[in-house]
Amino acid sequence: MSVYLDWAATALPDRDVLLASVDAALSGYANPSSVHQDGKVAALLLSGARDKCARALGVRSETLIFTSGGTESNHLPMLALLQRPVRGTIAVSAIEHPAILEQAKMLECAGWKTLIIPVTKEGFVTSEAVLATMRDDTAYVAVMAVNNETGAIQPIREIAADLLARCAGKKKPHFHVDAVQAAGKVTLDLSIPGLDSASISAHKLRGPRGIGLLYLSHRIEPFIRGGGQESGFRPGTENLAGAFALSQCLEISARMNLEPQARELMKQVIQSLKSINGISLIPESRTDEDPRFSPYIAQFTNKGIPGEVLVRALSDLEIFISTGSACSSKKKNRPVLQAMNVPPALQQNAFRISIGSETTMEEIEILSNALRSLVSGL
Amino acid sequence: MDTAIYLVKIGELTLKGGNLKEFEQRLVQNVQLLLEGYHARVQLRAGRMTVEGPVESAESIEYALDHMIGITGWARATVVSKDTAEMQQAVLTEAIKARDSGKKTFKVEARRSDKSFPLNSYEIARLMGEIVYDQGILKVDVHHPDILITAEVRERCYIYGPETTGHRGLPCGTGGKALLLLSGGIDSPVAGYRMIRRGMKIDCLYFHSHPYTSPEAQQKVEDLAKTLAVYGIGTHINIVSFTAVQQRIRDSSPPDYATLLLRICMMKVANMMCKSAGSQAIITGESLGQVASQTIENMTVTNSWAEYPVLRPLVGLDKEEIIITAKKIGTYDISILPYEDCCVLFSPKHPVLKADPELTKEIYEKMNIDTLLDESFAAREHKRFGWKDARQK
Numbered sequence: 063m064s065v066y067l068d069w070a071a072t073a074l075p076d077r078d079v080l081l082a083s084v085d086a087a088l089s090g091y092a093n094p095s096s097v098h099q100d101g102k103v104a105a106l107l108l109s110g111a112r113d114k115c116a117r118a119l120g121v122r123s124e125t126l127i128f129t130s131g132g133t134e135s136n137h138l139p140m141l142a143l144l145q146r147p148v149r150g151t152i153a154v155s156a157i158e159h160p161a162i163l164e165q166a167k168m169l170e171c172a173g174w175k176t177l178i179i180p181v182t183k184e185g186f187v188t189s190e191a192v193l194a195t196m197r198d199d200t201a202y203v204a205v206m207a208v209n210n211e212t213g214a215i216q217p218i219r220e221i222a223a224d225l226l227a228r229c230a231g232k233k234k235p236h237f238h239v240d241a242v243q244a245a246g247k248v249t250l251d252l253s254i255p256g257l258d259s260a261s262i263s264a265h266k267l268r269g270p271r272g273i274g275l276l277y278l279s280h281r282i283e284p285f286i287r288g289g290g291q292e293s294g295f296r297p298g299t300e301n302l303a304g305a306f307a308l309s310q311c312l313e314i315s316a317r318m319n320l321e322p323q324a325r326e327l328m329k330q331v332i333q334s335l336k337s338i339n340g341i342s343l344i345p346e347s348r349t350d351e352d353p354r355f356s357p358y359i360a361q362f363t364n365k366g367i368p369g370e371v372l373v374r375a376l377s378d379l380e381i382f383i384s385t386g387s388a389c390s391s392k393k394k395n396r397p398v399l400q401a402m403n404v405p406p407a408l409q410q411n412a413f414r415i416s417i418g419s420e421t422t423m424e425e426i427e428i429l430s431n432a433l434r435s436l437v438s439g440l
Numbered sequence: 441m442d443t444a445i446y447l448v449k450i451g452e453l454t455l456k457g458g459n460l461k462e463f464e465q466r467l468v469q470n471v472q473l474l475l476e477g478y479h480a481r482v483q484l485r486a487g488r489m490t491v492e493g494p495v496e497s498a499e500s501i502e503y504a505l506d507h508m509i510g511i512t513g514w515a516r517a518t519v520v521s522k523d524t525a526e527m528q529q530a531v532l533t534e535a536i537k538a539r540d541s542g543k544k545t546f547k548v549e550a551r552r553s554d555k556s557f558p559l560n561s562y563e564i565a566r567l568m569g570e571i572v573y574d575q576g577i578l579k580v581d582v583h584h585p586d587i588l589i590t591a592e593v594r595e596r597c598y599i600y601g602p603e604t605t606g607h608r609g610l611p612c613g614t615g616g617k618a619l620l621l622l623s624g625g626i627d628s629p630v631a632g633y634r635m636i637r638r639g640m641k642i643d644c645l646y647f648h649s650h651p652y653t654s655p656e657a658q659q660k661v662e663d664l665a666k667t668l669a670v671y672g673i674g675t676h677i678n679i680v681s682f683t684a685v686q687q688r689i690r691d692s693s694p695p696d697y698a699t700l701l702l703r704i705c706m707m708k709v710a711n712m713m714c715k716s717a718g719s720q721a722i723i724t725g726e727s728l729g730q731v732a733s734q735t736i737e738n739m740t741v742t743n744s745w746a747e748y749p750v751l752r753p754l755v756g757l758d759k760e761e762i763i764i765t766a767k768k769i770g771t772y773d774i775s776i777l778p779y780e781d782c783c784v785l786f787s788p789k790h791p792v793l794k795a796d797p798e799l800t801k802e803i804y805e806k807m808n809i810d811t812l813l814d815e816s817f818a819a820r821e822h823k824r825f826g827w828k829d830a831r832q833k
Contacts, residue, residue: 371652374651
C-alpha cells in the first residue's frame, strides 16, 4: 500500500464525486445553451452546480465563472489588462505560482512592466511591502492566499483593505488572489471588500482535472470572445460534468470542515520530522500548530541529500512526495525559497509534505521512519 | 511493380588490397540487415553498389543509406537502356526537376565503364548537356553548377541528379569489437560513432546511481544507445548500478580523489565487461584537458588500470568540433536534456589535477572495493537495441 503525501500537487480523487459527475454528464448531455427540453435540463444542472459553489464559498452565483482550472483562472484577469488603452505596471508577489509569474512575462512582451513584491524570510507578503512596491500606474496586484510550497497564509484581508484605503478616490488596481491551495481548506472569505478576483481548482479538492473557478466580484471586460457562455467572460461549451464535480467537492469541504483534523495531523508531521537529526522546517520559525500556515502543507529541508534524490528514494519505498510545486518539478531552481533568502544548499535539499483528508497517523509514521533511515543512510 | 534504384559510392574501400572482398561483403551484408523485410536487392559490382526495391520501400532505403557507414554518397537513379535518346530524356527529366526546385545552372558528367558503348565519356556528356541547353531549361556552368547531373554507362545506364553525402569510413564489423563507456553527455556518443566509422562493432556500458540520478537520465542514455545502434547495426547496453560504489568512495577516500577513483572503478568494471563480451578495447569520450579527470596525468592513472587498449577518438578535439558531429548524428538534442547522470553530492569541489599513480593505488586499495565492484557487475542489467528501435524512438 503506497503512502500518498503529495496532496498539494493533486489531491486523491473522491471516487463518489467522480462517479456522480459521470451521471451528471449523462443526464445533462445536451448543450446548456440549447433551448430544447434536454438543453434546459443541462442548463439547470449547470446553474445548480454554480449555486452550490456559491453557497460553499459564501458569494453570489453571478460572481462565479467556470474555467479549465487554476492556471486559466489566474490568466483571465491578467489577459483582460491587454484591453486597456494605456500600459502600466503590475505588482505580483515573489512567491506566486508560475501560472502568474510566467504569465507576467507575457504581459511584459505586450508593454506592461512587472514589479515584484518581496516577501519576509518567513515567506509572508506584508501589506506594507505591497504598498511600497506599487506605483501610481499599477493596474493589477496579485498575492496568493496560501503558498503552495510553504503553506504560508497571506494577509489577504489586510492587503485588500490597505489597497482600498490607499486608493480612496482614485482608481484601485485590480486585486487578484490565487486561492488554489486555500479554497475548501483554510478560512477564506472571498467577499471581502477590495478583493476583485480569485482562482480555484477542482483537482486540489479531490475533484477531476480540467475544471476550476474564477471568482469575479464585478464584471470586467472579457479578453476571450465567443458564444457568450459564462456571462460572456469565458466562452466555450461548458464542462458540465466538471462543474458538477467541483460543486460537490466545495460543498463537502464546507460541510466537513476538516481544518481541525488537518491541524492535528500536521502537528504530528512536524513533530516527528523535526525530531529526525538533520531535518528542519522552512521557515524554521514555524511551530507545530502555527496558525499562520496552512495545516495541509509544510516545507522541510535536510543537511545532506538533495530534495530530488530524497523524492526518488522515498518513491522506491512507495512513499510519494514532491520537492515543491509539482508544476515546476522539472526545473531545478527554487524561486519561492530563494525569495525567502533560504541558503542555496538548504534550497536544494528542500522537500514538501502535503496532506489531505485521507491522510492517517500511520502514514505519517511510515514517512518519518523512512526519512529517519534515509537521511542517515544515503 | 515500380522500382526505386539507388546508386551508392563506396569510397575508401576501393583503397583496400587483398582483403577488399571481405570489406565489400560486410558492407553489402550491413545494408541488407538494415533493409530486412523491405524486399530490397543489394549488389556490389566494380566499385559501385546498387540498391533496388519497391517504391514503397524508398523511404526505408533512403533512411538506411543515410545512416550507413562505409559509403561516400548515394543518389536515386533512373535506369534506362543504352540508347542515347532514352538517356537524353532521363537527363531532361532531372533538369526539369532541378529547375522547378529553383536551380539555375547545371553540368553533366559522364562515366563509361562499358567500353563497347560507341561514345566516350566526353561525347556522352556533351550530348546529354546539349538537350538541356537547347530547350533552355538550365544554363551551363561547368565550374560551379547549381546541379550536377551524372550519366553512368555500365551494364545498364544510370542517370541521376544531386548526390547525398554518406558517412564514409569502413563498414561496421570489419574493425573488431569494443566497449563504449556511454554517459548522458555530448562526448561519449560521438566517440562511439567515430569508432563505428572505423569499422568497430560496439557495445555500451552505463553506470547509474539511483536514487541520486533520475530514471530520466538513464532513459536518455538508452536513447543515445538506440541512436548509435543505427550506425552500428544494433548494440547492447549494459547498465551497472554504482550507488554503493560511489558511497564507498565518498566514505573511505579523500574527497579530491573521488572523481579519479570513480573512473578507476569504471575501468575495472569495463575490464570485466570486455572479458565477458569478448570486446578488444575500451572507448571513452575523453578529450584532453576538458575536465579535471581528463588531464594527461589523470588519464595516465586511469589508463594503467585498464587491461585493454583505451581508445580515445576525441582526445585532440575541442568541444565545438565534438558538437558538430553530435548534431550531425542526432545525439546532441538527446545529450543536452537536463537530466544529469552524476550527482553533485559525489563531485568534489577541487578534484586532484595531477594524481600520483602510487598514491592513487594506495588509496584505492585501502577502500577495499573490489568485492563491491564484482557485485555491481554481476547485478548489471542488459538491453539490446536493433537499428529499428531508433527509428521508432
